[in-house]
Amino acid sequence: MHPPRPVRVVLVGFGPVGARFAEELLPEVVAGRVDLTVVGAESGDPYNRVLVAELAVGLTEKDDIVLADSDELRGSGVDVRTGVRVVAIDREARTVLLDDGTDVEYDRLVLATGARANIPTLSGVARTIRDSSTLGRLGHAAIGTDDALPTGVTVVRDLADAETIGRAVAAKQHIVVLGAGVLGLEFALLAARHGATVSVVHTGAFPMPRNLDRGGGSVLSRALRARGITLLAHSPAEGIAVHTEDDGTTRFDALYTADGKHIHGDLLVLSCGVGARAELAVTAGLRTEAGIVVDRDLRSWTDSRIYAIGDCAHIVENDGQTDTARLGGAPAGLIGPGWRQAEWLAARFAADVTGTEHSDAPPAERASVVMLKGEGIDAVSAGAISAEPWDPRIGDVEPPNVALWADPEHGRYVKMVTRDGVLEGFVSVGMPRASAELTMLFERGGELPSDRSLLLRLDAPDEPVASGTPAGPEAIICTCNAVTAGTISDAWHAGNTTVACIGKATRAGTGCGGCKDRIERIIADREATLGTPPALEVTA
Amino acid sequence: MTETATHCPYCAFQCAMTLSPAPAGSPEPLTVDGRDFPTNRGGLCKKGWTSGALLGETDRLTAPLFRTADGGFEEVEWDVALDRIAEAVRQSREEHGPDSVGIFGGGGLTNEKAYQLGKFARLALGTSRIDYNGRFCMSSAAAAANRSFGVDRGLPFPVEDLDAATTVLILGSNMADTMPPFLSHLQGARAAGGLIVVDPRRSSTARLTDDGAGLHLQPAPGTDLELLLGLLHIVIAERLVDETFIAERTTGYAALRRSVAAWWPERVQSVTGVPTDLLRRVARRLASRGGTYILTGRGVEQHVNGTDTATAAINLALVLGLPGSTDSGYGTMTGQGNGQGGREHGQKCDQLPGYRKIVDPAAREHVARVWGVDPAIIPGPGLPAVEMLASLGREGGVRTLFVHGANVVISAPNAGEVRDALTRLDLLVVSDFFLSETARYADIVLPVLQWAEEEGTMTNLEGRVVRRRKAIDPPAGARSELWILAELARRLEAPGRYDLDPALVFDELARASEGGIADYSGLSHELLDTEVAAYWPFPVGSTGTPRLFLDRFGHADGRARLVPVRATAHPERPTEPGQLTLITGRLLEHYQSGSQTRRVAELADSQPELRAEIHPTTARDRGLADGELITVENHRGTVVARVTTSTGIRPETIFLPFHFADDASANLLTSDATDPISAMPEFKTAIVTVHAIGAVAPLETVGASV
Structure with a gap:
């Protein structure tokens, strides 16, 4: 009897999420139960995109952000093909077509194509709308590729972008950042810290409008300005102006806005959010919306052999609705959920090919925590944060409870929105320890202490300890022997006037000896206030 | 009058002590004194000082x-x-x-x-x-050390080496209560402001970081592994690693580096609750010049991922080039005598x-x-x-x-x-x-x-x-x-032979161990009686090995292994409102199951019963007062304890010492899920609820202090 043929799995996309999926499925490849082909458009090993800005400014090195080793995967029997794009899916034949002209057959297809940076509507910057009619017109050239940007304009997405940005930062040039979302601000902070002049242009009244309320946003604005970043609020961008270099090429010169501002700079960094790379699914006739529409099992609504994970996956519970009404929601756009999906799907595949039960439910995600990465600056938010402390009850719906602390003068702001003690959302700016605690509680769905001010006190300086003066009588002086100041004082009154005598009488100082100077201070204090004690009675 | 030079009956520090006949009229036959020795330097803790009490009139067994x-x-x-x-x-x-x-x-x-x-x-x-x-208390550290170093010896260096350290990172050990005389070796690090203690609770050891002596990191229970992965990430990303050491004395760096690329500080913060600025400060401090040591204890090991957590600590030590030098290192704190x-x-x-x-x-x-x-x-x-x-x-x-x-x-x-x-x-x-x-x-x-x-x-x-x-x-x-x-x-x-004389049994043990990892073959009672510094391996003809890794690690190629480890979801996490995470540990006054120390009046008087340490806010939310009796329960069991409130514990955490008997045994609540590599159980993170018993029996001291 022949062993069953291995299941052919093709993974499209070799970014952080794809790499995790491949790694998780590896044991099945090694065991010969899965034939895995991985296709990645970028050449080289997958890396952690979250740290591309750090890479750009030289805070980290390429090798430090690499997440998987292609050669190692190949050594374990995975067919890894990098620097090559999948340009079409033939669902009938169950093959994918590569831009080198080859076909790869699949039993199951996993799309982990991720997201690309949004290019906003700007005069002077061309962009491609990847809807089905445009894609039909453009053909394979528009699949898995990015639009070319004018010289001096970039996004923060891949290693080439990091290089462009790195040059500008190293030359301490003026960088204009369009967009005040979390990625734009992180980049702005890093660039400013490394010597660039940075202006951030944004539409709303305060930065991170999708994640912060007015209080948090206002406090963050101050903090950003304090770090030398120029913020241009209420400034919808309209287009770019270019100038002509000596060699005849054109280059970014200024960003101009609807209210007539011209913001000159050496480099324009577009940070206007990301969108799923779903064009492959679109041309294959799979249902897409904010991404490739999959059910909670990460399986395409349209084709049960096709799965999507990570930034390209738009997860919607499939309740049988097949109409074209909008489904709502969007990919999380964060790496944590993508990794959990990759792990879960690999475990599901492994269970299928080994014929075992995979009972774990698919990962259910809470609303994600958004955290501004940056040394010395702290802004975190999560969940629903629009509620205010005095919101009225609407009909039968009780408003959530809101606790608030605002101290804009000192750059601190915290809002906690809770129901039954559990966070529904929070904003924390300028309070790193409170942020850390709230983040962890939110991720775990943990209950907040009823005294919410406890969380604020985490950021207070450590309680002052009066080390120069003797502690109260209950204070433990000798930890090794649990001897209190009172006991030591009593021993002194009984005539033990040296550290050694007190040690004999009370055992204080006879463990590690670390408290001997404190015992000396107690003796000195007693002598200063009371003179000398009665002599110790010597018994024969 | 004869004096006997021996060592304490309790913990692994084995403080040297002198036993001499007690003066007439004493209830105990022997007097205990500290004895000068490189480890305890004449000091003893309360347990050691009172150890003679069990030699006198007690409920000692004297017949089968x-x-x-x-x-x-x-x-x-x-x-x-x-x-x-x-x-x-x-x-x-x-x-x-x-x-x-x-x-x-x-x-x-x-x-x-x-x-x-x-x-x-x-x-x-x-x-x-x-x-x-020992399966309950060291196996994960042992498994990790064997996997990484090829040999497992708690401290692969003499404890006096710690004296000159300027930075000591301690994870999951409360030695200020478990082996207090050890603290004398931390004074240098404290004086240099470099004592860093990781513990969900402001334990006695964590309090040693007060007054500028260092830092206390207070992660959520069960997140030590993520914390360590985060520190590894930072030291690698900020290029604080010792590249020469990694190249010459380890293998596996490339895979290790990839394995921690996913643990950037903000992600670690969201799991552990430890702010990124503290993580960075710790990472940089560990890499600063001067002696640096990393010490781990039961807190990191007593988990289903204990071996991996200890491994992550070892990886951190290795990439910083700490093991195998004369002024830095990694060690694990052995517990039992x-x-x-x-x-x-x-x-x-x-x-x-x-x-x-x-x-x-x-x-x-x-x-x-x-x-x-x-x-x-x-x-x-x-x-x-x-x-x-x-x-x-x-x-x-x-x-x-x-x-x-x-x-x-x-x-x-x-x-x-x-x-x-x-x-x-x-x-x-x-x-x-x-x-x-x-x-x-x-x-x-x-x-x-x-x-x-x-x-x-x-x-x-x-x-x-x-x-x-x-x-x-x-x-x-x-x-x-x-x-x-x-x-x-x-x-x-x-x-086989079954000698009655311990010296003869030791000689046989020495022969049996010859050529093994823990080689005692050069030792005998007679040689030990000369107070030789007998660090194993001590093969015939050697003078012992105080520092185990100076020239090579225990693997055949002499190199240490950097073993990538992966954080996995913790098996027990609170899911219902009101649940707390139970962490267990020890008190200064008691040793292990308390079978001995609960019989010493002086120790039992100061810690007579099980007390549950919870945050005052947690107590107030549940209508509990200091000194009140409560039950602590989960599906495995119920224990009765008295509330002690402390702001030094995280609000979602409850601490119980495990020394007490009957329905005061904390281990009625702990999990017997085990680490897949070491088979060591998960003692540290059980999910519990607490309830007032009703009949309030306040402590006298509490009543008086109002």
Whole structure:
């Protein structure tokens, strides 16, 4: 009897999420139960995109952000093909077509194509709308590729972008950042810290409008300005102006806005959010919306052999609705959920090919925590944060409870929105320890202490300890022997006037000896206030 | 007037002490004094100072006991007891095979007893079923050290080396309570502002970081692994690593680096609750010039991912180039008195003397030659502690159990199950000097000797072998375990020698360990009596090995392994409102199951009962007052405790010490899920709820202070 043929799995996309999926499925490849082909458009090993800005400014090195080793995967029997794009899916034949002209057959297809940076509507910057009619017109050239940007304009997405940005930062040039979302601000902070002049242009009244309320946003604005970043609020961008270099090429010169501002700079960094790379699914006739529409099992609504994970996956519970009404929601756009999906799907595949039960439910995600990465600056938010402390009850719906602390003068702001003690959302700016605690509680769905001010006190300086003066009588002086100041004082009154005598009488100082100077201070204090004690009675 | 130089009966620090006859009229026969020694420098803690109390008038056992029909005990003659045991063993072996008889040993037994117990199991009982309570307290650190370094010695350097350190990172150890005299070696780091303590609780050790002495990181329980991955990420990303060391003395760096690329500081913060700025400060401090040490304890190990967590700590130490130098290093804090020696000489289910693997044919050959037997008769590997306890009285499990130096009904996880399991046995034989809580379950109790009544050796947390010496005659009726094993071996017509003189047993142990990892072959009681600094390996002709990794690590190629580890979801997390995470630990006044220290009046008076430490806000939310009696419950059990509030504990966490008996045993609540590599159980993160009992019995001191 022949062993069953291995299941052919093709993974499209070799970014952080794809790499995790491949790694998780590896044991099945090694065991010969899965034939895995991985296709990645970028050449080289997958890396952690979250740290591309750090890479750009030289805070980290390429090798430090690499997440998987292609050669190692190949050594374990995975067919890894990098620097090559999948340009079409033939669902009938169950093959994918590569831009080198080859076909790869699949039993199951996993799309982990991720997201690309949004290019906003700007005069002077061309962009491609990847809807089905445009894609039909453009053909394979528009699949898995990015639009070319004018010289001096970039996004923060891949290693080439990091290089462009790195040059500008190293030359301490003026960088204009369009967009005040979390990625734009992180980049702005890093660039400013490394010597660039940075202006951030944004539409709303305060930065991170999708994640912060007015209080948090206002406090963050101050903090950003304090770090030398120029913020241009209420400034919808309209287009770019270019100038002509000596060699005849054109280059970014200024960003101009609807209210007539011209913001000159050496480099324009577009940070206007990301969108799923779903064009492959679109041309294959799979249902897409904010991404490739999959059910909670990460399986395409349209084709049960096709799965999507990570930034390209738009997860919607499939309740049988097949109409074209909008489904709502969007990919999380964060790496944590993508990794959990990759792990879960690999475990599901492994269970299928080994014929075992995979009972774990698919990962259910809470609303994600958004955290501004940056040394010395702290802004975190999560969940629903629009509620205010005095919101009225609407009909039968009780408003959530809101606790608030605002101290804009000192750059601190915290809002906690809770129901039954559990966070529904929070904003924390300028309070790193409170942020850390709230983040962890939110991720775990943990209950907040009823005294919410406890969380604020985490950021207070450590309680002052009066080390120069003797502690109260209950204070433990000798930890090794649990001897209190009172006991030591009593021993002194009984005539033990040296550290050694007190040690004999009370055992204080006879463990590690670390408290001997404190015992000396107690003796000195007693002598200063009371003179000398009665002599110790010597018994024969 | 004779003085006896010996070491403390309790923890792995093995403080040197002098025992001398007490003055007339003293209730205790001996006076205890600290003795100058490189470890404790003359200091002792409260437990050590009061250790003599158990030598005087106590409820000491002085004759073998048989369980009677009415559930009590009656005293019997030794011959009667031993004949009966031998007969029961014979019968069990005939009816159910040799693996129906098992031994549960202890990390407090001398090297000689631990060795003889392992030999007795394999040769006299013919069983593979032997393991010990060290499985509860060191196995993950041991497994991690073996995997990374190729050898496991708690501290691979003399403890005095720590004196010159300017940075010491301590994870999961509360040595200020467990081995206070150790603190003298942390004074340098404190003075330099470099003591960094990681603990969900502001423990006594964490408080040593006050006043600018260092930093306390307070991560959520069960997130040490993520914290360590985050520190690794930062030291790699910020290029704080020791590239020369990594290139010359380790393998596996590329894969390790990839494995931590996913743990950037903000992600670590969201899991641990430790802010990124603190993570960065710690990472940078660890990489600063001057001596840096990383020390881990039970807090990181007693988890289902304990081996991986200890490994992550080792990885951090390795990429910083700490191990193998004279001024930096990594070590793990051994807990029990002979936790180190106890795991080296054959009472682990998978090992033979000298830290040899029982499946290694060469090791079997060598040990069989020393024992004078055919290697084929040495059984293979048995079952680790938790699995063996679960097998008691079950089909194919152990039916007759010997317990030596352990009090499993208090110290084992999910202790309620263990209590039930003991009642399923055909025969339970417990050797102890008091009627311990486990002895109360026994069919036969054998009275044995206390530390000051016997000769032997212990191996302290540094891998340094020290002499235990006899200072006083034991009470009539109590017997050495060496004698008991010899008598039983004779009755069972076992092959091999069973010497009664500990010095002779040690000589045999030394030969059995020769060429092994923990090689004692150059040592003898006679040499140890010269107070030689006896750090193993100490092969014939050597002068010992104070620093284990100066030239090479234990793997064949001499290099340490950087082993990538992966954080996985924790098995127990609060899911319902009101649930708390239980963490367990120790008090200054008590040692292990408290069987000894709860009998010392001075210690029991200051810590008489189980107290549950919770945050004042947590208490107030539940309407609980300081001093109130509560139940702490989960699906495994219920314990009764008195509330002590403290702002030093995280609000979602509750702390219980595990030293107390009956319905005050914290381990009634802990999980017996085990680490897949070390088989060490998850003691540290059980989910519980707390409830007021109703009848309020406030402490006197609380009432008075209002």
